[in-house]
Structures are given as structure tokens and as C-alpha cells.
Amino acid sequence: MMAPRRFMWMLLAVPAWASFVWGAPVATAAGAEAKPMTASAATPAGAVAPAAAKPAATAGVKSPDGCVTCHLDVGGAQVDAYKKDIHYQKGVGCSGCHGGDPRSDDQDAAMSKAKGYIGVPKKADIPAVCGKCHGPSHGQASGFHLKDMRTDYDASAHAKALSGSDAGPQCVSCHGSHGIAPASDPRSPVNPLHVAKTCGTCHGDAAYMRNFAPGLPVDQYEKYLSSEHGKRNATGDANPATCVSCHSNHKILEVKDPRSPVYPTQVPATCGHCHADSKYMARYHIPTNQYEEYKSSVHGEALLKKSDLNAPACNSCHGNHGAAPPGISSVAAVCGTCHQSNAELFGKSAHRPAFEKEKLPACVTCHSNHGVKAPTDAMVSMDKPAPCAKCHRNDGSDKSAPTILRMRVALDSLSLGGILAQRELARAESLGMDVSDARYSLKDVNQSIVQSRVAIHSFKLASLVEAARPGIRVTVLAKQAGLDAVHEYRFRREGLAVSTLIVTLLVILLYLKIRQIERSQKNEKK
């Protein structure tokens, strides 16, 4: 009877997670002050220590416990480990998880199914076992008031994985089994200083991940180590973001799930949770206005207000797992992933070496970074605060100034010409004239405007004029079409007036003629 049970215990001790749990480095400065993501979703698992815990429960498991007595005799590594477990310290004995009757001396009675003994829980059942207390019941029966983590877990992508395969992640995968410590405890594998590595054991294992999400990258941990967050974390600073700060802990959802804190539209708020908190960020001496700026930026409007998922969130420029500010030299490359033509033209332009010399970041110098606004033609100007005026002088010493002004003239004649043509066409339409062909042609103006705004990044007047010219020609023609239509409208009415005049005269003359004829007819009769 004994041998098979022992074998099972050994089995439990073998898996990778177990060796990891015991071998976890004990960090020195693991503070419990790491910023939770949200009050409900991301409270570190260890922080469940209930305020209402009964004093009796803090003294450890009451002796004698039949399980401990016997299993120590048969060499119980688990029992030794369990003595350091938070559960043990709070008065939860082996039977809390494994069931059975610890008061009975009789092995068969203590470990009988009738007494609820379940032995080693099946992996798929572990969430249910832990959930007895850490579930919707909030552990009320045991006198604790614990957070409901079971419900969160059940909604997570991890639970989905477990439902498909026993190898899927469950409570024990992250928290360990017999040496469970609160997350605030440096020994815990989910302590802020260890959690990235803990997640990485599975998420860095391509062979393992293939079983669940073959398309998912497995380099997150590597990247994290290279990120600003990861580098600081490695120095023992528990404040920078770890995996759970962004992904939450128990209710981890897939990125494509709109409820996920890392869904594109949620990312800015998720990052802003820490980065917009001036108190929290004070020790790092970096600005905290990025989220505010971003929300009002053209990118933020597109992503947050128009829900355009193609619009960039924080991670599009900074990276996600490898998050770090792009260096001055790489700004153009980062922006250029989307604004390719602009970046290409800039790269070939005279500004590039000039900016490099002055150590100015490429795009950001004119467009700013987080608060980037939709560019306007007014940016091309020699009057402050136009970006050109930051470097170029309008005092005659700078040969570029007249070129800049000429560029502006080209842009203005395009947009102004478009507006004037639109107005003329609207006038014709309000008169009921059909100018749909001219309206159609105005689509080319829009194209020309867009292309001119791209061409300006070459900072060459000729390229700009080349892009603007077809548009300007269209505006002239369209405006003329509008004028012609209005003229035609007037012509119709004038023509009608003339012909009505002629007809009226003719009617009067005819009437006179009839009278004359009839008068002479009367005279003849007489």
C-alpha cells in the first residue's frame, strides 16, 4: 500500500516547476509596494492575508495532525517544505487540500474516500482545489476573507489552455505547491523580482508553447531583460513593470481580447497607470505627461476615439516587452515603420546630417513625440512657433527662408484653391446645376495635398511643386467649372426673359392684328 503512494509523491516533486520553486533565488529588496495594475485584477496573490484572520489561525497548524506525524516518519520532503508554507502558518493542514481526516490515527480511515481524501489532485482539478478557499466562497468557511481568484483564472487564457491539456498552466504552475509564499515574500516565484522569470519558464519554451499557442513569440522574457523595466528589475527595484503589471495576474487574457489591458485601445491607459502617476514615477525623474499628450495627439484620437486599431499605441514606438525610449538616431526609423515615404525623403534630405550634427531627433523635432498633432500647412512658416522658425532665421542671413515661404505659397494655393473651388461648386449646386464632374475631379486635389505634405519632407521646393502642381491645376479648372455653371444658370434665366419678352410682344401684336382684321371685316359687312 505504501509504495505506490510514495511513488506518486515523487512524481509531484519531479516536474520542472517544482525544482524551480525550490531553487528560486531569494531576492533581498523585494518590496511589497509594487504597483498593482488595478485594484481588483492585479493584486499580488500573496496579498490576500485577511484583515479578519482569526488570531488562532496565525499560530500554525494545531498539533497533533495525523498527516504530519505519519508523513514525517516516511521522510516527507513535502511536509518539511509545507511547514514554511503560508497556509501552514495560517492553520491550514494537509487535509485542507488533500482532504481526509487528520485526527484519525488509522491510516485507512484518515485517507479514506469517505472522509473526502483525494490524494494528489489531478492537474485539471487544481484550480478547483485552491478555489475552495480562493474562489467565489472567499474562504468564508475557514474564517478567512480571501480574494476570489478562481473566477478570474477561469476567465483567463490559461484556463482555456488547461481545459485542452493537462500540461496547461494552473495555480501550482506559478505559485508552487508545498512552499507557497505570498507574492510580497521574496521566496515566492510570483514576487515582482521573480515573476518575469516564472512566466518565462513556459513562455520562453518554444517546445512547450507550441502545444497551446504555436504562433505566440517566445522571446518576451529575453526582451524584458533588455527593456528599461527589466534592467531596473534586475537591480532589485520591484517598482518597474513586470509581466503582471500589464497583463494582470489571474485573469490573463489574449491580446486580441478587447477586455485585455494590453488590447491596443487599452494599452495607453495601462502604461499610463504607472507613467502618468507623478508620485509613483518621482524617483525616476522622467515626465509623466505622456498619456495626457498622447490622448490629444493624432495617434491617440485615431486609436481611442475612432478605434482605429492600426493607429499606434505606446508599444508601437517603444516596444512592449522590450520597452525603452527609441534613441535619437532611431526616431526616423521608428516613425518610418508607418510613415515610410516621409522617412525615406527625410533620410535623403539635407536635414538629416544637419539634425545629426545638432543632436536633434529626426521627426520629433518638428512634430513632437507623444502629443504629435495632425500636421497643418501652418507648420511651414517663418513665424514662431512654426518648427522651421526654430532654426531658420528670417533676417536675410538665412538663404532657406525665402524657399520656406515659397513652399508655403505652394501648399496654400493648393488648399485655398480647393476651398475656393468647393465654394464655387457649392454655389452652382445650390442653384440646381450639375457639377458632379468637377466635384469628381476635386478628388485629385486631396491626393495632391497628401502627396505635397509627403514631398515637403524632401525639403526641396522643386519636389513640392511637382507634387502640388496637378492639384493646383485641378482646382483652377474646377473653380472655372463652378463659375461656368453659375454663368449658365444666369444665361438660362436671361434667355427665358428675352424669349418671354419676344413672345409677349408677339402676343400683343397678334392681338392687335386680330382686332384690325375683325374691324375691317365689320366695315366690309356694312
Add this chain to the structure above:
Amino acid sequence: MGGLKDKLEAWVQERIDLVPIREFAAKKKVPQFVGSFWYYFGGVSLFLFIIQVVTGILLLMYYQPGAQTAFESVRFIVVKVKFGWLIRSIHSWSANLMIFSVFVHMFSVYFTKAFRKPRELTWYSGFILLLLSMGFGFSGYLLPWNTLAFFATKVGTSIAAVLPVLGEPMLELLRAGKDVSTATLTRFYGLHVAILPAVFTVILGAHLMLVQMMGMHEPEGWKSLPAEKRRYMPFFPNFVLRDLLLWLIVLNVLAILAVAFPWEIGFKADPFISAPAGIKPEWYFLFMYQALKYFPAKMGMMEGEAVGVMLFGVGGLLWFLVPLWDTRTPSGARNRTITWVGLFVILFIIALSAVGLR
């Protein structure tokens, strides 16, 4: 000038004897009485028909039938061709005014009992001209191939289908298929520009000839009037000049309507969109369309609509044959029944059109 005119007359006279024509023109006279005004509507209808022919021929210069070109070519006429907007608008307005004028002409003839012997044939030919005019209207409405026309034609032709036995074949004959399609457009085009004009011209010629042969109808009351009390106006030049004067005014009214209320082109017909709300036939079909709505779904063995359509058929036939059942024709006496029936028909048409327009 005078010399040239005389020479020309002499030249023609050598070839055609103009004397009978001259005498006929000199003798032709128009009765002058309170109702003389109504005589003008025949002439106005004729003038509007001439306008239809002229503007119709002009539209033919650019119009291209076919699902891909019909709408575009009408749009082309209106937008690109100089004065195309005017020609097209006048054609549309004139069509409507012509139907109206023909109706007025018919009712004036009806109430003055001008259909009595010997003018039965004139009445019959006139009634056929009215039907042909409505056929012109119905077939021409589809030609711009816009949404409204497409669905109005769909509804209009579907009425034929309710008739028992003949219904389905008639529908297919009208539509050139099960549904309104490009084939229908081609068919209506042929009808509108070839068949109807040919038939109309022949019957119109007969109608006009009959009018000349019988002379103008004199009011029934004149039969008991002494000859010296009957007042006449010479047809030529007095009445003709007045006709011309009115025609001038009508043409100018058309021009004003065309400029101030240009006929819309609408949107290109798309068979796959659902019918827009408020599809109505042209106003001159409205009273029939509206009346059919009041028939219950089933009447005995037959569909209600079929009964309605047949009732209209019978009504139209009776109207057509009024010279036959006007029993007092031989005596030339008054027949109040005729007048009451006419008033009822007018009220019926006006009332149902008004309800239908709402």
C-alpha cells in the same frame, strides 16, 4: 414681295387646284357661344403633340437605350449638351400638359354631346388617341432608366398580371420577360419612338380629317335657335390667329416651367436595391392605381385586383361606346343621364387622384 407670292401661287395652281381648298377655308366657321373656349383644347393638344415630336426627335440625337447607357445618356443630354436640359424638360412637361389638355378636350366634347351623329367616328378616334397618349406616357417614363421609373414600370406592368388566363402572357409581352429588365427598356423604347408615333400619326390624321369633314359641332341648343341668332367666327384667319396666340403662350409657359422646375434625372435604376418608399405612377394613372387598392384580395372566385382591372376595362369600353348608348341621339334631345355620368367620372377621377397624391 407681292409679285413673288402671286407667281408662287400661280405655279402651284397650275399643278394643284387650290380653289376648293380656298373656298373650304373661307367657308369654315366656328360657332361663337359661351363654350367656345373649349374648342381651343383640341388645337392645344395638337400643338403639344407637335412639340413632343420635335423635342422627341431632338432627344433621339443623343439618347442611347440600354441598361448601361440609358441613364448616362439622359444625364449627358441634361449636363453636357447645350440646351439639352431645356429640350428634355420641355419634352417631359409638354407630355404632362398634353395628357391634361387631351383630357379637357375629351370632357368638353363629352359634355357638349359633340360625339353624337354624325361625329361618332371622331369620338372613337379621339378616344384611341387618348389611350395612345397614355401609352406614350407610360413607355416614355421608363426611358431615363432611373430608380423611380424602374419601379413605377414594375408596379404598372404587374397590374396586367392579375387578369385571369391572359394576365401572365400579357405581362411577359409587356416586360419582354418575367421581370423588368434591359429587354423591357428596349421594348418600351421601340414602342415609344416607332410604333406609337406611327399609329398615333395615322389616327390623328383621320381624327383631323373627320373634324374638317363634319365641321365644328354646334351647341345642341342651337337646333331650336333661328339662324340669324347663331353667331359664327370665320375659322380663317380669326380662329387660326387666336389659336396661334394661345400656342405662343403655351410654348412660353413650357419654357418657364422647364427653366424654373427642371425635370429631375434622379438616380440610376438598380434592380437590386429595395423599392424606395412612395412609388407612384404618373398622375394620369393615379386614379386607377388608387382605386385598385380598395378592392379586397378575393372577390368570389377571382382576385380583387382582377375584378378592378376588368371593371376599369368595362368602364372604359362604355365610355368609348357612349354614342351607342346615348339613346336620345336620333332625336337630338337633351340627355341628363349622360351629363350625370360625366360629372360622376370627373369627380371620381379628381377624388381618387387627390387621395392618391397624399
Add this chain to the structure above:
Amino acid sequence: MEPGVDQNISRRSFLNNLLGIGVVGWLGSVLFPIFEYLKVPPQSEAEPTSVVAAKFKDLKPNHSVVFKFGSAPAILLNGPDGKMRAFSGVCTHLQCTVQYRPDMQKIWCACHNGMYDLNGRNIAGPPPKPLQEYKVVVKGDDVIVSKA
């Protein structure tokens, strides 16, 4: 001859002359529009809504043509596989007109380097949405594009 009769006659001829002028003026106001109408406009034929987008034999594989469809441009392309496809030619980003790039075998928008694959799906650059696809039917030598 009495002066009155003479006066009458001159008045009559005056009226006749005026009438003549009036008729000529009126004829002018009727005939002018008709003659103008018959003049062939610069664009001599109605443009169908470009339903026939191209001739089949003119459009080689891996080539394309941009045409006016209704009031907007559309693009018909004969893919490298010889399959005809038609899409709205209006880039979903900022409404520029797209073009086909045989070298990339992609539909490409010059404005911001937006790219769509041969099925009109936005695959790179800023376009937020795929291009609307139209139905293509080859009838004889005509490639007819219609809204599906």
C-alpha cells in the same frame, strides 16, 4: 383717297412689319437652342458608368487599369495568376487613388506607401480597411465591372 384710309393702310403695314420682326425674333429664340443643341459637345458621347472597364485582350496579366466608376475611381487588375479583380480605387487611409505595382505584385498607394494584397486586403502601411471589392465579369472581349 381720304387721309384716314391712307393712315389706316400705313398703320396696317406698320403692324405687319412689326409682326414680321416679332415672328423672326421668336423663330430665333426657338431655333437658336435647337441649333446649339445639335452642336456636338466636346465630349461627344455619354460615358457609361465605366461598366466596361477594359478590353480583355488589352489587359495583360500583372497589369492594371484605373477607371472612373460612378463618381469615384476604381482599379481593375489582372493578377499575375491571370485572375481579374476589381476594387474601389480610393485608398481607405486618406482617399488617394491607388495603383497596381507589378514589381511588388501589390496594390500600392503612393501617398503613404499603403499596401493592399491582390484581394484588396490592407497588409502594410496606414490603410485601416481593405478596399471594397467589385464584381468582374468577362463577356466576350469586354471586362465588365459592377458593384457586387
